[in-house]
Amino acid sequence: MNTRTILSGDRPTGKLHLGHYVGSLTSRLSLSQQATYSNPLKILIADTQVLNNDVSKSEHVKANILHLMRAYNAIGLKNCQFILQSEIPYIFELGTYLSNLVALNHNLRNPTLKSERQMYGDNLNMGFVNYPIMQTADILIFNATDVPVGEDQVPILLYGNDLIDKFHFNFNCNIFQKITPILSSSPRLIGVDGKNKMSKSLDNAIYLDSTDEDIYQKVFSMYTDPKHIHVSDPGQVEGNVVFMYLDVFHSDKEEVNDLKKQYQKGGLGDVKLKKMLFEDIKNVIAPIREHYYNLSDETLLAQLQEGSEMAFEEARDNIKRIKSFIFR
Numbered sequence: 425m426n427t428r429t430i431l432s433g434d435r436p437t438g439k440l441h442l443g444h445y446v447g448s449l450t451s452r453l454s455l456s457q458q459a460t461y462s463n464p465l466k467i468l469i470a471d472t473q474v475l476n477n478d479v480s481k482s483e484h485v486k487a488n489i490l491h492l493m494r495a496y497n498a499i500g501l502k503n504c505q506f507i508l509q510s511e512i513p514y515i516f517e518l519g520t521y522l523s524n525l526v527a528l529n530h531n532l533r534n535p536t537l538k539s540e541r542q543m544y545g546d547n548l549n550m551g552f553v554n555y556p557i558m559q560t561a562d563i564l565i566f567n568a569t570d571v572p573v574g575e576d577q578v579p580i581l582l583y584g585n586d587l588i589d590k591f592h593f594n595f596n597c598n599i600f601q602k603i604t605p606i607l608s609s610s611p612r613l614i615g616v617d618g619k620n621k622m623s624k625s626l627d628n629a630i631y632l633d634s635t636d637e638d639i640y641q642k643v644f645s646m647y648t649d650p651k652h653i654h655v656s657d658p659g660q661v662e663g664n665v666v667f668m669y670l671d672v673f674h675s676d677k678e679e680v681n682d683l684k685k686q687y688q689k690g691g692l693g694d695v696k697l698k699k700m701l702f703e704d705i706k707n708v709i710a711p712i713r714e715h716y717y718n719l720s721d722e723t724l725l726a727q728l729q730e731g732s733e734m735a736f737e738e739a740r741d742n743i744k745r746i747k748s749f750i751f752r
């Protein structure tokens with residue numbers, strides 16, 4: 425019972441970019457290689473959850489699932505179990521049981537929900553209000569214990585732990601292990617405009633299947649210091665996107681520090697820095713891009729089906745066990 429299982433989840437909302445790579449993908453890679461976990465890393469593709477944000481996006485979900493599968497394979501993730509959420513009806517069954525344990529106002533006060541809610545205004549659907557419950561069901565149906573997430577998702581996991589307490593108290597049992605958030609140590613990568621997080625609509629993202637030309641164009645459009653006009657001018661490092669990216673992608677940290685000093689003093693041009701960064705990013709993307717279109721759609725979908733079938737069995741066994749404590 426005390427085995428630990430990692431489950432991570434992704435909403436299939438678009439093509440994956442460098443922000444995903446430094447944020448969640450590399451941490452998955454290292455988690456999947458850790459010998460401390462006897463079970464394979466579970467990766468849940470939360471297709472149903474996409475509808476909570478916007479039902480009109482449903483027509484893109486299939487293509488985006490393939491983008492996720494391509495990215496997982498291209499970065500070299502091995503020994504993982506891929507699960508498609510909508511293939512596991514027991515998640516939604518467990519969600520229904522759990523939803524009776526929570527007061528509506530409690531959900532509306534959740535910090536993650538509160539901040540994401542602002543994006544939707546009055547168009548908030550019931551699924552969205554329920555999503556902390558459903559996400560807890562994603563985790564508990566597989567007895568997962570360790571969940572890698574971004575900072576913004578932590579309140580949802582703490583909410584899940586609350587829900588576990590409520591379940592245990594109400595049904596007088598002790599069947600779920602608490603959820604431990606695993607936070608990635610890498611910083612959030614801002615878009616090349618330096619203002620917003622990477623997004624398709626803002627055209628400020630560098631995608632994992634970018635050509636060298638795409639990368640070059642994006643790097644050379646990066647926001648630097650608008651007051652740094654001549655090479656000899658002193659320039660600002662804070663808020664300078666090129667330096668933010670060099671901090672992440674340039675392996676020689678000492679060199680970056682020297683460059684920062686030189687830039688602040690004056691005498692270092694943006695073009696030189698951007699050329700360097702272009703090489704660094706090219707080195708990350710080139711091997712990923714090479715594998716991105718290696719596998720056919722059929723192979724990727726078969727991988728997903730295999731993992732989902734196994735998950736279906738696991739979830740069916742678990743819901744039986746869970747129900748035996750609800751309806752004694």
Ligand code: TRP
Nearest residue numbers: 432433434435470473559562571
């Ligand atoms: N809400 C998560 C996100 O947007 C995705 C997700 C769905 C998830 N189900 C999950 C994450 C279960 C962890 C565990 O990033």
